[in-house]
Amino acid sequence: MKSFAYVSAPDVEAAVRAISTEPNAKFLGGGTNLVDLMREEVEAPDTIIDITRLPLTDVVELPGGGLRIGALVRNSHLAANQLIRSRYPLLSQAILTGASAQLRNMATVGGNLLQRTRCFYFYDSTSACNKREPGTGCDAIGGFNRNHAVLGGSESCIATHPSDMAVALAALDAVIEVESVRGVRRIPLVEFHQLPGETPDVETSLAADELITAVELPALPIAATSRYRKVRDRASYAFALVSVAAALEVEDGHITAVRLALGGVAAKPWRAYEAERLLQGSPATEETFRKAAAAELAPATGQSQNAFKIELAQRTIVATLNQLLTDGGAA
């Protein structure tokens, strides 16, 4: 690991001031991904700004029924929060499917959003990887790509985003609050992560000197009937092959509201807008669910080892919506 300078920030103002004067600095929250990346020298910051003492550890009710989640709330605390469990059960479920209990105890909300892909070649400095080293190529295309993207990929990169939590937040219309010396900015979560295009090294719309301070969830009554379903190669401590975050509201046999997002299929949490459009107002039947899932996956493209994900994603959408229809969303 390359040596680095260490700074501890006492408050948000000091943290953003520190990073504004240090072009190659990184914030340290839980460190569960950053430290691994530094060990492999994929990340090699000159300065680490420790933000673990910042007062961003609360979940607060907002006027109107939404919630404001501090960026340093630990994943395990958020999953156990009673307001989250009752109003947004899919978020609690998503977090509990991610990583191990020990990692969830360390990992923070802000860090979870910024974690890097788990593409094998990204962590291997002997491999060609446009994300790690722009212009070198992509060894996953034609290589080991079982876990890679089927939606939104490019000739430069087919990596997936590894977060479960972010998929649930995409379905919930969450908004990310970020701060820098220039002030505060709010970014819808669905616009935060970027598809690779020709610049897979650019992963989010966060500027290098901005700090995530909070995630806000709007009041969303439909979210009380919601589920997160994750399909993976083993029962725990594995990233999603495919995951589905869904919320469903049905009246008189017709769908009156729906939220749907997919994980494990793209470089960002994939909000399934086309499926939502077809589901809205339609009869709540398995046939409807199948047609909507097929339409959402119609643009998907498989690689040598991951084409199975296209069918798997459709089946998982249908299974999740069927489960919501019959059992509701309680965990």
Ligand code: SF4
């Ligand atoms: Fe790198 Fe992306 Fe290719 Fe993986 S898929 S090797 S992260 S460029």
